[in-house]
Amino acid sequence: MTTHLEHANFTVTNPEATAKWLCDVFGWHIRWQGGAIDDGYAIHVGSDDSYVAVYAPPVAPQKATRSRYRTIGGMNHLGVVVDDLDATEARVKAAGFTPINHADYEPGRRFYFVDGDGIEFEVVSYA
Structure with missing residues (x-):
């Protein structure tokens, strides 16, 4: 399936x-x-x-008043796969957001950012 x-x-x-x-x-x-x-x-x-x-x-x-990681049913983050992590990070910065929590471990490189509504995004590249 x-x-x-x-x-x-x-x-x-x-x-x-x-x-x-x-x-x-x-x-x-x-x-x-x-x-x-x-x-x-x-x-x-x-x-x-x-x-x-x-x-x-x-x-x-x-806006939610409690930590999303401590709220049952809360969304912790949305992961998005990209081909070019560095170019995407530049666009994230240009949009006015601050990349955080950079990591490079198997199976890919990643960073996170939080938008103006408090939604956390994980951006990852497997390239």
Whole structure:
């Protein structure tokens, strides 16, 4: 049996701004955008076979107040595989984010960053 992850869905402050930096940093494109659950708005941004849905309700969402690593059901981070880790890190910095926790161990090199909504991303290269 072959399976793959199709998408992840996150609540963000501003779907348009988040979609823009996701496209700029990872080279993704907007697959769909429009009205979503509870009168909110969502944008699906990614590749042709997988994506991240970024969603905002009609009233400003609230930020989590507890550590994601200590909250059952909380998302710890989203991992993204890239071909060129150094070039992606440069785009992460250009987008205004600070790369942290650089590591080089089998099976690949990686770093992390946290976006403006507190979502942590792991960027890894197996090249």
